[in-house]
Amino acid sequence: MTGPPHARRPATLASLAAELGVSRTTVSNAYNRPDQLSAPLRERVLEAARRLGYPGPDPVARSLRTRKAGAVGLLLTEALSYAFRDPGATGFLEGLALACEKAGTGLLLVPVSPEHSDVDAAHRAGVDGFVVYSVSEDDPHFKAVLARPLPTVVCDQPADVEGVDRVGVDDRAGMLSLGRHLMELGHRRIGVLCMRLGARRHDGPADTTRQEASSYSVQRERLAGLRAALTEAGVDWSGVPVIERYEHTLEAGADGIGALLDAHPGITAVVCTSDILALGALGEARSRGLRVPDDLSIAGFDGVPEAERAGLTTVRQPFREKGQEAGRLLLERGDRNVPEHVTLPTELIVGNTTRALRQSGEFFSGW
CATH class of the missing domain: 3.40.50.2300 (Response regulator)
Structure with missing residues (x-):
């Protein structure tokens, strides 16, 4: 039984330098400091490297020498x-x-x-x-x-x-503009669906203590901005239901608004602290036979392409x-x-998922 044919060992920096009759520094400079060589000399080094199968300087050795990982x-x-x-x-x-x-x-x-x-x-x-x-x-x-x-x-x-x-x-300012938009439309019975507020899994209502103690400053700021807008309009934030979902998925948004609507069927608008949650909420609301925005207004935050294609009212960030x-x-x-x-900067994008409460029985001054 014959063995495999002998494979030529790949060239090294030292063997390539010996082949060309130049120093190892010259070969290294052809790759790392080409300005140190004339164009003909660099091309001669690179052509010989291709011919002999030299792969170039060892990146690990180079990182140890330069103390840079690149x-x-x-x-x-x-x-x-x-x-x-x-x-x-x-x-x-x-x-x-x-x-x-x-x-x-x-x-x-x-x-x-x-x-x-x-x-x-x-x-x-x-x-x-x-x-x-x-x-x-x-x-x-x-x-x-x-x-x-x-x-x-x-x-x-x-x-x-x-x-x-x-x-x-400025997450607070962005959500403040969204909250004011909903207040101007006449909404007072607001529900909120927010992203995770802590590292440990929690799926359920989040009271004001949990909101303010959140270890995620973006969520704290977005909730604070919405709270400021509602407080300006005379809405007591302590009565606003906030549902938290740990996962950031469409499924979490759908499940979250389901819990929100089951517990508070009289709300007229839902604010989500992300577009992903809002898109999931939008699908679930429609699957329940609710017309958006005629029966329920829904808004998000982020301005992702999917939200803009869906016509979601949101706050766009870059x-x-x-x-x-x-x-x-x-x-x-x-x-x-x-x-x-x-x-x-952020920008309020008013889409087709929010509308004013036009009928006399739709406007609520409180709970």
Whole structure:
């Protein structure tokens, strides 16, 4: 039985240098510092490398020498599929990827579960800095990132972390504009469907104590903005039902509005703190035979493409621009040691899922 044919070992930097009669530094410069070589010499090195099967300098050895990994880490406390399923996350990811492309650096996704305290992934990630995408204030993975001597940029939340750059929107102001819109339409019996308020799973009513103690500042701010709008109109916030859903899915939105309508059948409008929840709520309302907006107004927050196609009343925020700004803050940081905070604008989009209460029996001044 004959063995496999002898395979020629691939060339190394040293063997390639010997073949060409040049120094190993010259070969290395052909890849890493081409400005140090004349064009003919660099082309001779690269042609010989192709002919001899030299793959180029070892990236691991190069990272050890330069102490640079050549990649940005994106900490995402969700399943990996969330980054490609959630339209807000995909918009942000696109913007961050564009910033990385511009800088010629890689992007490493570091997805971790908010229900697990194992922080090894954050400790092991070989990156030059982190972008942290919307995590809770007490998230252990975020704390592990902060413990590393690397530049870090937070997108959305947590807010006001000392010494850390942040990019986000004014969530309170955005929701205040939406709440005022509904008040101007005459709605007073409002129900709310919100995203998770804590790291531990909770699916059910969220009282004011839970709302104000939320470890997710974006949800706190959105609820606070809606509360301010309703209070201006004389609505007692303590009587406004708020239903929380842990998962951020269409199914969670459908289930949440079902619980809300079953417990409070007299509400005339539902405000969701995200478009995904609102789209799920919209489908469930219609499956129950409710006409939107004739029987029930529904609004969301985010302005994702699916919501705009559905004609949802929402607050639009610039996800891709947030990703680009986060990348800029990290990759163009230079020697800056003063944190920078970037607040991008939001815009109220009035769609066809909200309307004024026109009939005399539809206007309620309270519960």
